[in-house]
Ligand SMILES: O=C(O)CCC(=O)C(=O)O
């Protein structure tokens with residue numbers, strides 16, 4: 419396995435949770451390999467979102483995989499998890515080894531270019547394990563990622579590099595929102611995988 423240990427792990431938020439940036443955990447070669455494999459082997463579909471009370475179809479595409487056909491409900495849509503692919507199981511093993519946690523499902527997002535992003539939210543749906551770790555693995559374009567404290571409104575941003583791993587855990591989702599801001603400078607696609615634990 420191409421596991422690197424060159425990078426120190428950095429804490430991204432100053433209080434009220436744990437967001438750990440591991441930097442690049444995959445070689446550039448492996449990162450490109452998985453980006454291409456995920457592009458073609460994942461069942462990508464447009465997502466629904468509620469913006470100002472209106473149900474819209476996003477330009478971004480999503481997919482949902484897991485141990486069992488878990489139902490996952492967000493923005494008034496329910497999706498059933500598809501069975502793991504070979505690549506997702508390989509990536510899950512890497513992320514589990516790095517983070518020392520286990521996951522039973524994965525939400526995938528495909529942003530075709532910088533015009534697509536994700537609005538402020540926290541991942542605290544009732545189906546998710548409370549305070550469970552969420553492991554975010556990125557491929558393709560490097561993109562900025564931001565956190566905003568729900569009370570103080572303090573914001574912190576980092577660059578999520580291709581091949582990098584970010585872990586959000588403890589009570590992060592209770593106190594902080596996060597988003598992927600749109601940007602004019604990115605012209606190429608990015609794929610993000612968030613490994614999660616669903617409680618059924
Ligand atoms: O694309 C990302 O880096 C984050 C996606 C995200 O926040 C989510 O899927 O909940």
Ligand SMILES: [Fe+2]
Pocket residue numbers: 539540541596
């Ligand atoms: Fe999220």
